[in-house]
Amino acid sequence: MEGGAMTEAWEVTRQLNGGTQKKHDTQTTTDDQPASCCCGQRCSTCFSIFMKYTVGRSLQLLFYMLDIATDVGVALTDYHNGDTIFAYITLGLVFLPGLLFSLYAITEVFSSHTGLLVCLKAPLWLLSFPLLPLWPILRDLHQIYHGVMALFPSSRTHHLECLNRPSRAYFVKFLEAFTEAAPQFLLRLYKITLRRQEMPFSHLETIEVLQLSFSLFSLATTVISTYQKNVTTNQIINGDLEDNQRFKLPCCIQIVATLWWASFLVARFEVMALFSGALKWWIFVVIGIHVVLVFLFQTVAAGKNRLKRIFIYLFSAFVFIFAYIEFNMKTRIKVAPWFPYTIYSTLVFVENSIMLVVWFLTQQNATSHFTQADKEIFTTHREYLLFIHYGSFCFGLVMMILTFCCVSKESRDTETKGEEEEMRTVLKS
Template sequence: MHSFMQDAPQLILQIYILARRPPQTHSENDYIITVLVQSISSLTSLMSLAWSLTSYQRTLRYAMPDKPQMSVGGSATTFLWHTFQVASRVLALALFASAHKREVFIALGGHWGLMVIWILLQRTNFCGTPDGKRNNCGEFFYNIVVGWVFTFVMINVKATATRVKYSIYYLLMAAENTTMIVLWFLLPESATHWYHLPALIGTFVCFILGLVFMFLYYRHYHPDGKMPNKNQSPKLF
């Protein structure tokens, strides 16, 4: 939650600043060094977000001794899955914000509200008491915070099958990311930037690679698919 309440918005801001950087006004070396440092900072923030998600999934399993633990391959695949998915999302948001400052808040607010409703309908019990009773007030605010996390990435907030939930979520994300990056790409002033076409391609490629690594994880590395029950074949989700 700390990562996505603080680090994710900062990452969008970092990419936004890079996108809004004016043409070279100082010496070429100073300009290149500044852009390089900002790019490295953005990449580091992205990797930090991806690792926080990977660590979260690993820690959940450590907290349940009866569950099989994630392997090194599973952790690596999960890390790449989240790296590319978050990269696609923040790139679309940052570039869209560079051209549509007010509209990006409308897009984020709409997605946030929709995710909060979705999480509320799942009837989570994260803030419940040891005897299983729900703390409705605490749970409501928890759902609001997790709804913001869902504006970037989906985490499983309830121990249920994720196939349908992931399908719905990533279809929505694909539609939103495509709309934002295409609206930015079609603006005449965007065509003047050297990254005009690479940013468009990169957004789609990162999203597809994220899905590929997600499928690889669930097909080959998901711990529940390695249960010693030989009569049960591994499931995708």
């Protein structure tokens, strides 16, 4: 595993508890036979299947569709309001994940096929990119169907086998989160700041609130989902980033971790939008410096697929603008699980603070000619925005600490239970 230290801690939970869950999920049992759910509690096999594959997949499908629908709705609203540039950019970002996946698939075609197969497959992938955002929808519908049919004991084995078949549809959903939802979120906040630069975010339309909410949820849940699938760099390079859930965190830890990343993302996007609204293109300088710093911390191994590694590490450095994901960080020394997250949080905090200071100074200069009453109003609003940023960041920090505490406690409790069961087995024998 090329992931960072936190995945190692979560991997302990998977090894101690996740394997038992998978065993119960894949065997044919009666409805009243106990199985482990994601909370580590004993429950019926039907309930476990129902919550994981029916309820869980239905919610994923709903939020994924609403995320895309609100993006299209905002693009149409911008077009009717005469903001054609924002409308075209918003609509183009909807199809960007499909285009990126098509280009990735074409490289796979050229590396594994020659001759007529290349001439046939490469153009098909390129022409199919507008339809690729529908792939995760079809995958979720497939999972929901087999999840419902697996509730019946007579056909459970067959449908569980269908549920466990991997699919590369997750790669499209991953790209949708970081190349569509994240840029959409930043683009929308930037447009909102342009309305009243003296009082940013003072007016939000309903469709914008919906778009921002679903994009934020998509980003936060994708980060957690990537952890749960134990995604590594080699999987991406070899084309093995598949939709097969390797282990499952307890529900309470998933909720806490989602709050953690949602709070961090709110603070991050707010600062980037304020900075870009005041200094325009300078935001790309900040992004470029961040990408270079993160890229230099990654190991680009010489040898097979080196060029592909460089592009993937550059892409992951872009992802790290918004969130830290462990799939491509090699730890040369064994460190505590919280250590890489502390480094990343410190880097983001420093970047955010510098951008906030620069923005605050530019705003003071912009309102220097205002009356004293107006200055007080604008100053109060700016202080309110500062409070939102640091409040969200600190809340996310608390949720991060709580997540690590819960993961450590879960690992210790599960290990203790495993030792007790092993001791009872020894005594019986």
